[in-house]
Amino acid sequence: MxxxxxxxxxxxxxxxxxxxxxxxxxxxxxxxxIGRDFSLPTTGPRAPGFEQPTRPGDQTRRYDPTMPAGPGVETGPMPDRLILDPVDGSVALLTGRIEAGDGERIATQIAASPAPTIAIHSPGGSVRDALEIGRAIRQAGKATIIRDAEVCLSACPYIFAAGTTRTAAEDARIGVHQHYYGENTLLPAFLAVQDIQRGQGEVMRHLDQMGVDPMLLTHGLSTPPQSIYILTREELESYDLVTE
Incomplete structure (x- = not known):
C-alpha cells in the first residue's frame, strides 16, 4: 500500500x-x-565606437543613448526627455531621448507649433511614442530635417519618416537596430514574441503609410540593441527615407 x-x-x-x-x-x-539598458553578457568582438567614421560595408557602431552627435562634433549632453523648441519662424527643433509618455505631450506641441519644419536630433527610445509623434507630424503637414552632424537613431527614424518632405544633411547620422515594445528590455524575446511581432507590423505599416520602403527594417532586425546600423546616403535614397 x-x-x-x-x-x-x-x-x-x-x-x-x-x-x-x-x-x-x-x-x-x-x-x-535595474536599468533599461541591462543586457546579458555577450561574446565576440564589439562594434567600433560611435565616433568612428563609417563606410559602405562597415556601418555598425556601438550604441549609447546618451551620445552627442557625429564624429568629432560635441553638442553637449542629450536631454533625458524630448523637447520641442522654436529655432526660428520656420523651424522647430525636436531633441532628446524618446521616453514613454512623450508621444501625447509632443504631439500636442507639434499641432500647436507654427513652424512648417521639424528638425530632429534624437538617439531614439520608445517605439510607440515615436510612432505617435510621427503621425502627429504627418497630420500637421510638416516637413522633417536632420541637420549637419546631428543624429536620428533607433526609433527616431519613424518620426523622421513622417515628414511631408524629408531632408538629411550629408554629415547627419541615421541609424536603426533591434528594439523592444514594452517596459521590460530583457524578457520580451521569450515571453512576449507576439507583442514583438505585432510591434514590427505596426512599424512596417507606419513606414508604408509614410511612403518609406518597409525593407528598411531588415538592417535593424539584424543589428543587436547595443549596436546601431548607420544608413548610407544610397540606402536613405533607395528606401525613400529622404525625399530631397
Whole structure:
C-alpha cells in the first residue's frame, strides 16, 4: 500500500519546480528593472565606437543613448526627455531621448507649433511614442530635417519618416537596430514574441503609410540593441527615407 507521504512526493516535486521557475523569473525581472539598458553578457568582438567614421560595408557602431552627435562634433549632453523648441519662424527643433509618455505631450506641441519644419536630433527610445509623434507630424503637414552632424537613431527614424518632405544633411547620422515594445528590455524575446511581432507590423505599416520602403527594417532586425546600423546616403535614397 502506498502511504499518504509517498502520494504527496510528486506534488511536492511539481510545486518545487514551479517555485524554482518563479524565482528565476523574478530574478530576470529584477535585473531588467535595474536599468533599461541591462543586457546579458555577450561574446565576440564589439562594434567600433560611435565616433568612428563609417563606410559602405562597415556601418555598425556601438550604441549609447546618451551620445552627442557625429564624429568629432560635441553638442553637449542629450536631454533625458524630448523637447520641442522654436529655432526660428520656420523651424522647430525636436531633441532628446524618446521616453514613454512623450508621444501625447509632443504631439500636442507639434499641432500647436507654427513652424512648417521639424528638425530632429534624437538617439531614439520608445517605439510607440515615436510612432505617435510621427503621425502627429504627418497630420500637421510638416516637413522633417536632420541637420549637419546631428543624429536620428533607433526609433527616431519613424518620426523622421513622417515628414511631408524629408531632408538629411550629408554629415547627419541615421541609424536603426533591434528594439523592444514594452517596459521590460530583457524578457520580451521569450515571453512576449507576439507583442514583438505585432510591434514590427505596426512599424512596417507606419513606414508604408509614410511612403518609406518597409525593407528598411531588415538592417535593424539584424543589428543587436547595443549596436546601431548607420544608413548610407544610397540606402536613405533607395528606401525613400529622404525625399530631397
Amino acid at each position: 502506498i502511504s499518504d507521504q509517498e502520494k504527496l512526493r510528486p506534488v511536492r516535486r511539481m510545486l518545487t519546480g514551479v517555485l524554482a521557475f518563479q524565482l528565476v523569473l523574478a530574478a530576470f525581472l529584477f535585473l531588467s528593472d
